[in-house]
Amino acid sequence: MAGRLCEASPCSTVDRMIQDAIRLSSVTRVFGAGDAVVTALDDLSLAFAAGSFTAVMGPSGSGKSTLLQCAAGLDRPTSGSVLLGGADLTTLGESRLTRLRRERIGFVFQSFNLLPALTAQQNVALPLRLAGRRPGRSEARDVLARVGLADRARHRPGQLSGGQQQRVAIARALITRPEVLFADEPTGALDSATGHEVLRMLREMVDERRQTIVMVTHDPLAAAWADRVVFLADGRLIGDLRSPTAEAVAARMARASRAGAGAC
Secondary structure (H helix, E strand, O other): OOOOOOOOOOOOHHHHHHHEEEEEEEEEEEEOOHHHOEEEEEEEEEEEEOOOEEEEEOOOOOOHHHHHHHHOOOOOOOEEEEEEOOEEHHHOOHHHHHHHHHHHEEEEOOOOOOOOOOOHHHHHHHHHHHOOOOOOOOHHHHHHHHOOOHHHOOOOHHHOOHHHHHHHHHHHHHOOOOOEEEEEOOOOOOOHHHHHHHHHHHHHHHHHHOOEEEEEOOOHHHHOOOOEEEEEEOOEEEEEEEOOOHHHHHHHHHHHHHHOHHHO
16 A cells, blocks of 8 residues: 555644545536536545545435546546645646546446457557557556456457456556556446456455555445445535445445435
């Protein structure tokens, strides 16, 4: 994990910032104008510790995907700051932001987004080629081996199962060795057994390689693989659960639905 662990005395602000992979401070994201204005994120402050696995949950329209996109530099907040290490993503020009995303951030989508005409190996190597780098001979194969697909390198997406395609997508996100891996409903298009395999792999990446992962999900079973679950409603943080179980996550979500945001 980046930085040092805090001892008995409270951590300083500098210590906490070193330990945070991503920090959002007073982030607001507004869409539209006038009567059509929608506030997707409302003065949200939230940090994700380096080497941790965080799940983000909340009802439809709570701001989960907007949070992920702002944190990953795919969207710019209306106000506030997003810090990746010492870099404030909100102040970077488009070219520098694009380069930072390629080099330091990985993103995995529910729909895989693989190019059907390319092999698994070619799909994985694509981020390096887009960055103007020629992949080493074994670079893409090594990352495929990490996700258990060394023997599928020459297969195209149409020749792979849904779970295998998602693992290729994860390998593609990992090839640049990102500081943070963001995943938007990564098991949403998978059956329960295959989703379990993908979640187990993500958990191992955190435990064995200290990868930082932030995952949006609607599934309490998926959230239970995380170290921490944060709950959103109306663009605000309404709850924070450490060492979650599926039952505890489901209970939090049910209480919030029955009694409103304050119940979390």
